[in-house]
Amino acid sequence: MSHVSVKNLFLNYPLYQQAPIPDKPQIAHSVDPENSAHNHRNETLIRGGNNAIIGVRALSGISFEVPSGGRLAIMGENGSGKTTLLQVLAGIYAPDSGEVVIDGQTTSVVNINLGMSLEASGHNNITLRGLAAGRSRREIEERRADIAAFSELGEFLDLPVQTYSAGMRMRLNFAIATAFQPDVLILDEWLSAGDAAFRKKATARMQSFVEQAGILILASHSRALMEATCDRALWLDCGQIRAEGKVGEVANAYDEEMIRRQKDRDIRAQAELEAARAHATFVGQVDQAAQSENGRSPSGFYSFFARLSRIFLRAIGRK
Amino acid sequence: MRESELPPKSAVVTIGRHGLSDFFADILQGIGKVDVWFTFAMDDMQQRYRRSALGLLWIMMSYAFFVGGISFFFGAFSQASPDRFIAYVAIGYAMFAFLMAQVQDGCQVFVNATTWIKSVSMPFSIHVLRSIFRAVFTLALNLIVAFSAMLVMGWRPELVAFLCLPGFVIYLINAIAIQYTFGLIAARYRDVAHLTNSITRIMIFVTPVLWVREELTGARAIVADLNPLTHYIEIIRAPLLGDVPRLSSWAIVLAITVLLLAIASVTGAHMRRRLPYWI
Structure with a gap:
């Protein structure tokens, strides 16, 4: 039992x-930072000595259990840690502390391009992926026809994968991932590139998979998909579990909170935009003044050197 | 989906522990998965030459051109007979190229495997072995050219030639240690790849491949003897040319091998866990 x-x-x-040191003070906010969800996300950034961003607190104190046959949906905003959590479960990222115990063979599709x-053909990729997942050649050959049929790629399977569209890659990836009947299936946003017919087919396959007491862990932004395939849900917020429970209840709470946050963000974005416009106008006036003084155009050459000297000064300032 | 399938193997995966034992487990598990790295390596080779008409023959042809050209121009500077000089260059350069490839490919070994490391959990050593196997394949083709040329020139192996066999084993052990270490370090510090490239470029001049060590005297002979590559090449090339390699060469090679394994163990135990974040 998994x-x-x-x-x-x-x-x-x-x-x-990857993150440059901010060279200018943050634009003043008209929104109370205590209530702002926008700021909330920045708090997960880890800063080093000179204020440079050196990391992200991606997951903090996550604990949960999925029993055999469990279907767990993971919801959360962009950057809330969904994909990182799935990659930890898939054994790709080693956590700093804590424990992950997975009883059963795991297959994950976290990114359709990975x-x-x-450069290899679709058929070669079936072999490579199968071998990488620890399957024998015999198993791979037994499943090849099934994968080809489910992906509906036909003779495209003889062509390099780089000739495929995003949707075709997703078809092949999903077909391979589910063909070997893993005990635990981990999927991330995989439906975004599929057409309606394939979505229906894939959902049916996932349902037959969970009926065989496999475990499904699915991260998604699609409420309909999560409600159709999952029973429980986990709401990740800035790397922490905000709520856990029945999928419908968690989704209701999540949707409410998202509407509230979006309002805050719209207000905040408007304020920032106005501040930026005011700043641009000011810079424009300075440039015009410089132009009338030198009698030269501020565009092109001038702005290129201005930028270059700014970069140079920043580099010196760092030392 | 068929019902006749055997129940899938149950595997308990615990993530979070790390260290030296994990590093050795990674290498042993990787070596065990021959089918995986062999298939990956063959796929790499096919892709590299997929759209060329002569395909893998290019490896052999370019090596034949190289050995021919070098023997023609540099042979004049050596007191060795033409047939011996050709054998000297043909074997020596094949081994030199293999060793250099370990450092250069090593810097890329994990960076190039990003797509797999970030999507499938499998021993990192798979990528190292895949890369080593590619180099072994090239080495084998180069040696075919070398031996063909030597046979034509009248070379016949002597009994002492068998002394090169333990040398090949040592090469493979070194290859694992070098590629794993450089792979980790170069993934974290991207300057390392550029640094090694600039150093490997001059190695050809200070290594007795295009010139004969025994013919040199004074400071240049000392430089050659201080260069570890001299000894690595000697333990393979000398037996094939009918000489017993110097005992000191074997001693130096073994000492460096132990040192490289120690460095690989330390970097592997220390850095391996964080590799996926760096690539």
């Missing part, structure tokens, strides 16, 4: 020289 158990998971996602050799 089982997934996660205990007190913590994961800080390190970033390496786990494929783009």
